[in-house]
Amino acid sequence: NAHGSGDILRIDGRGTVQDSWLHDPRGVGSAQHNDVIQSTNATYVRILHNRLDNQNTQTSCILLKADIGPISDVVVDSNLMNGGGYSFYWYDANYKITNGKVTNNKFMRSPTGG
Structure with a gap:
């Protein structure tokens, strides 16, 4: 149960997030960019x-x-x-995201507007 920071969790390099409740990202100032999970350069996600x-x-x-760098070997399930x-949000910018699998996920619209 993690909550209340700008980006709740960041994965760079290698990382696994499993069986967690991550919620309510909070930014500071007018230029907020708040993700629950963010990665900009990873080789195992x-x-x-x-x-x-x-x-x-x-x-x-x-x-x-x-x-910032390539992202590869991704499973979001x-x-x-x-x-x-x-x-x-899956976005090739200066580099590419390769070898990814996105399966069995469910989506909701937040009652507070997000």
Whole structure:
């Protein structure tokens, strides 16, 4: 149960997030960019069986954005994503995201508008 920071969790390099409740990202100032889970450069990402809540109308529950380096070997499976401007954001920027699998996820629209 993690909550209340700008980005709740960041995965760079290698990381697994499993069976967690991550919610209510909070930013500071007018230029808020709040993701529940964010990765911008990783070689092994597992996001499995989590509840991810973003009450904001901007950004995401999961942001995979290959702008600092490539992202590869990604599995996003059996999560509940609730809210955010984008519930799930997969974005090739300066680099590419490769070898990814997104399966068995459920999506909701947050009652507070995210």
